[in-house]
Amino acid sequence: MRLDKINRNILSLLQEDARITNQELAKKVNLSPSSCLNRVKKLEELGLIGPYIGVVNLEKACRSIMAIITVKLQDQSTEGFQNFLHCAKNVPELVDCYTVSGSFDMILRVAAADMIRFNQIVDELLDIIPGMVNLSSHIVLSTDKPFRGYALDSLLEE
Numbered sequence: 836m837r838l839d840k841i842n843r844n845i846l847s848l849l850q851e852d853a854r855i856t857n858q859e860l861a862k863k864v865n866l867s868p869s870s871c872l873n874r875v876k877k878l879e880e881l882g883l884i885g886p887y888i889g890v891v892n893l894e895k896a897c898r899s900i901m902a903i904i905t906v907k908l909q910d911q912s913t914e915g916f917q918n919f920l921h922c923a924k925n926v927p928e929l930v931d932c933y934t935v936s937g938s939f940d941m942i943l944r945v946a947a948a949d950m951i952r953f954n955q956i957v958d959e960l961l962d963i964i965p966g967m968v969n970l971s972s973h974i975v976l977s978t979d980k981p982f983r984g985y986a987l988d989s990l991l992e993e
Contacts, residue, residue, distance in 0.1 A: 850984035901975035906941040
């Protein structure tokens, strides 16, 4: 689907505030509320937006440890990757998982309750393919620029 200027504006505004009312959104993009709602529904159907989630501020909600883990698999087969990913996705504290190019195969972001649970998670990841997984853990000391959306203006330029 080609995104016209109105759809790009809708995406940007929803990215900034997913709780904006349809009335307010329609006003900001110069559409009638019904036309705006139809566009939003079409963007949702196409998978361009959603799911909508609330971002919890863990620092205010509870004690936690955020860590970045880099993964290098000894077994470079598709089956090895799929096995690791399948098992890793079952770790509830694993909040992001990226397969990457370069000197390691994956980057994981983990939010654990404490160091005891973090160490258990590391052990679980190492046990997926015993002796075939190398991990490097990096405890996050501060989040200096949290994710707040994509730079759609530059990414969606025509």
